[in-house]
Amino acid sequence: MAATIRDVAQASGVHVSTVSRTFSAPHLVNAETRTRVLAVAENLGYRPNRAARALTTGRTHNLGLIVADISNPFFPPLIKAAQAHARARDYHVFVADTDEDPQVEEELIQTLTKQVDGVLLCSPRLSNRAIERLRADVPFVVVNRRVKGMPTILMDVGQGARLAIEHLTRLGHRRIALLSGPGGSWTSGEMREAAAAMDGVDLVILGPNAPTEQGGLAVAAEVIASGATGVLAYNDLVAIGLIEGLYERGVRVPGDISVVGVDDIVSGRLNRPKLTTVAMPTAAAGRMAVDLLLQSVDDGATPTLITLETGLVVRESTGEARS
Amino acid sequence: MAATIRDVAQASGVHVSTVSRTFSAPHLVNAETRTRVLAVAENLGYRPNRAARALTTGRTHNLGLIVADISNPFFPPLIKAAQAHARARDYHVFVADTDEDPQVEEELIQTLTKQVDGVLLCSPRLSNRAIERLRADVPFVVVNRRVKGMPTILMDVGQGARLAIEHLTRLGHRRIALLSGPGGSWTSGEMREAAAAMDGVDLVILGPNAPTEQGGLAVAAEVIASGATGVLAYNDLVAIGLIEGLYERGVRVPGDISVVGVDDIVSGRLNRPKLTTVAMPTAAAGRMAVDLLLQSVDDGATPTLITLETGLVVRESTGEARS
DNA sequence: CTGAAAGCGCTAACAT
DNA sequence: ATGTTAGCGCTTTCAG
Numbered sequence: 275m276a277a278t279i280r281d282v283a284q285a286s287g288v289h290v291s292t293v294s295r296t297f298s299a300p301h302l303v304n305a306e307t308r309t310r311v312l313a314v315a316e317n318l319g320y321r322p323n324r325a326a327r328a329l330t331t332g333r334t335h336n337l338g339l340i341v342a343d344i345s346n347p348f349f350p351p352l353i354k355a356a357q358a359h360a361r362a363r364d365y366h367v368f369v370a371d372t373d374e375d376p377q378v379e380e381e382l383i384q385t386l387t388k389q390v391d392g393v394l395l396c397s398p399r400l401s402n403r404a405i406e407r408l409r410a411d412v413p414f415v416v417v418n419r420r421v422k423g424m425p426t427i428l429m430d431v432g433q434g435a436r437l438a439i440e441h442l443t444r445l446g447h448r449r450i451a452l453l454s455g456p457g458g459s460w461t462s463g464e465m466r467e468a469a470a471a472m473d474g475v476d477l478v479i480l481g482p483n484a485p486t487e488q489g490g491l492a493v494a495a496e497v498i499a500s501g502a503t504g505v506l507a508y509n510d511l512v513a514i515g516l517i518e519g520l521y522e523r524g525v526r527v528p529g530d531i532s533v534v535g536v537d538d539i540v541s542g543r544l545n546r547p548k549l550t551t552v553a554m555p556t557a558a559a560g561r562m563a564v565d566l567l568l569q570s571v572d573d574g575a576t577p578t579l580i581t582l583e584t585g586l587v588v589r590e591s592t593g594e595a596r597s
Numbered sequence: 598m599a600a601t602i603r604d605v606a607q608a609s610g611v612h613v614s615t616v617s618r619t620f621s622a623p624h625l626v627n628a629e630t631r632t633r634v635l636a637v638a639e640n641l642g643y644r645p646n647r648a649a650r651a652l653t654t655g656r657t658h659n660l661g662l663i664v665a666d667i668s669n670p671f672f673p674p675l676i677k678a679a680q681a682h683a684r685a686r687d688y689h690v691f692v693a694d695t696d697e698d699p700q701v702e703e704e705l706i707q708t709l710t711k712q713v714d715g716v717l718l719c720s721p722r723l724s725n726r727a728i729e730r731l732r733a734d735v736p737f738v739v740v741n742r743r744v745k746g747m748p749t750i751l752m753d754v755g756q757g758a759r760l761a762i763e764h765l766t767r768l769g770h771r772r773i774a775l776l777s778g779p780g781g782s783w784t785s786g787e788m789r790e791a792a793a794a795m796d797g798v799d800l801v802i803l804g805p806n807a808p809t810e811q812g813g814l815a816v817a818a819e820v821i822a823s824g825a826t827g828v829l830a831y832n833d834l835v836a837i838g839l840i841e842g843l844y845e846r847g848v849r850v851p852g853d854i855s856v857v858g859v860d861d862i863v864s865g866r867l868n869r870p871k872l873t874t875v876a877m878p879t880a881a882a883g884r885m886a887v888d889l890l891l892q893s894v895d896d897g898a899t900p901t902l903i904t905l906e907t908g909l910v911v912r913e914s915t916g917e918a919r920s
Numbered sequence: 921c922t923g924a925a926a927g928c929g930c931t932a933a934c935a936t
Numbered sequence: 937a938t939g940t941t942a943g944c945g946c947t948t949t950c951a952g
Contacts, residue, residue: 304937366708371673410599546869614922
């Protein structure tokens with residue numbers, strides 16, 4: 275059995291509370307005693323039990339981070355940024371994957387509730403109602419979804435969509451296909467709204483599609499049939515899958531059809547053609563989400579709304595429309 | 598404040614221990630009482646506090662899963678399989694990313710120690726000595742690294758390397774480059790050993806390389822200079838980066854140089870050319886790792902060694918050597 | 921079948 | 937500066 279605070283106390287001839295203090299409030303204990311206790315602790319391999327500590331302090335110093343699909347390369351930069359940022363604040367981030375399943379998502383939150391001080395919900399598939407209900411149990415920060423009255427980080431994908439479509443129209447494309455994402459996706463809704471509000475484009479909406487390469491691959495035939503020459507895909511994965519699907523059918527990108535993705539994942543830069551895409555500020559979002567969450571853990575939830583700008587990165591998957 | 602067991606006890610007019618039993622040993626409590634307690638609990642939104650429960654039972658019902666780099670697509674299938682498998686056994690898996698940093702890895706393990714019942718160490722960068730020291734604190738299962746006396750899951754990448762090189766030689770390649778991985782990588786060592794032991798190949802070892810597309814991109818010039826016509830890359834990411842680097846330099850794959858990767862990640866199938874690769878049984882490894890870990894949590898560590906077969910998937914990135 | 925009491929490892933007033 | 941005491945939320949003997 276691992277050493278407890280009691281073992282250390284006994285072995286160093288002080289009371290447990292003194293040992294406790296040497297770890298949680300070192301300045302309150304005599305330097306001499308402290309060194310001795312520390313030495314004994316080191317010797318016994320003692321480490322404070324965070325779970326037990328949490329029971330009295332009410333602070334676990336853990337955060338939960340829930341994502342819909344860990345294998346989507348969109349998330350890792352966000353996760354890494356959040357973990358690094360949290361670590362610097364002496365917090366630890368636990369990541370969990372919901373497999374795009376709202377039910378699993380809800381169970382996960384329940385499980386996490388008492389083991390973390392707050393949870394980061396990234397692109398949740400859960401209904402707003404469910405989220406609002408759950409918020410009684412644990413502080414939340416929501417990323418990429420609008421839930422009123424809750425601290426939220428949004429990446430302005432609507433603006434990104436406008437940028438992308440303007441880029442496409444400037445290249446002479448008139449008929450543009452929007453490949454929407456999964457039903458519950460806020461991002462997808464934003465894109466659709468932004469696109470629909472634009473003048474001078476002949477918009478065709480295809481989907482919902484799975485937010486994966488498979489999703490893009492599967493919709494390729496439909497895209498061709500639609501007669502669109504410009505495409506804005508739900509994300510880079512879909513864009514890459516689509517390009518592959520088009521390629522297999524002898525349709526060239528950007529020669530025949532121009533494709534724009536969303537996210538700016540690493541492999542988009544290594545795809546051939548290199549992907550034109552709407553860059554999402556994921557790392558920044560991860561950091562700000564942690565800050566916001568920590569803040570609402572300390573001071574109660576302030577329903578702040580932070581909107582992060584997106585930008586268009588033009589690479590090789592878009593070009594002039596054939597005349 | 599969320600409802601505690603005491604609130605439920607009070608509101609349903611029974612002792613806390615009865616409430617406790619209702620949740621952890623339902624068969625020991627009168628059906629009638631049980632329904633009443635359950636109703637009250639539901640009503641109050643009561644959920645047992647797992648951390649507190651852990652304090653008395655010594656079981657958190659959590660597992661930790663540590664990976665070197667969550668953005669490497671090799672890991673997600675393993676993570677997902679482990680999470681799903683664990684969930685079915687009423688365990689939850691917390692994932693953490695070490696950023697390929699042994700120091701961070703060690704801290705993470707320390708943090709996790711008391712909050713989980715066991716830790717899955719995937720492709721650790723930590724030294725064997727450090728791992729052996731840490732094992733006193735928490736049960737481990739190690740994946741893709743040989744640590745003597747510890748439960749271990751290995752994917753037989755040595756065999757995979759042999760398969761790949763045989764494939765290459767059969768296609769007429771004589772001079773073959775092995776792109777090794779990061780210094781601390783067990784996998785990389787296995788591949789090198791297997792390759793070195795093969796007759797009739799003129800082996801050149803290039804590296805260490807970062808286990809990423811960047812790593813592959815960066816080594817492209819060296820590969821060309823080496824005069825090798827066949828390449829076995831540390832993993833698919835490196836292979837994809839390499840192909841891109843070669844392409845930029847006007848070298849064709851598989852026309853001029855054949856490339857084999859390792860892992861069989863999804864995007865390898867969508868790359869152009871589709872990647873020939875050594876398929877790693879990651880999902881199976883994730884499931885077995887959970888089983889092994891749970892077993893060693895229950896019965897103490899049995900130093901089992903499980904070796905999983907790998908296989909070669911031939912696609913389009915390999916072809917006949919130019920004569 | 922249910923209640924009483926002790927205790928898991930730790931912290932937080934309150935004394936001294 | 938250190939010791940005392942109580943208690944966080946829960947489980948687990950042990951009685952009854």
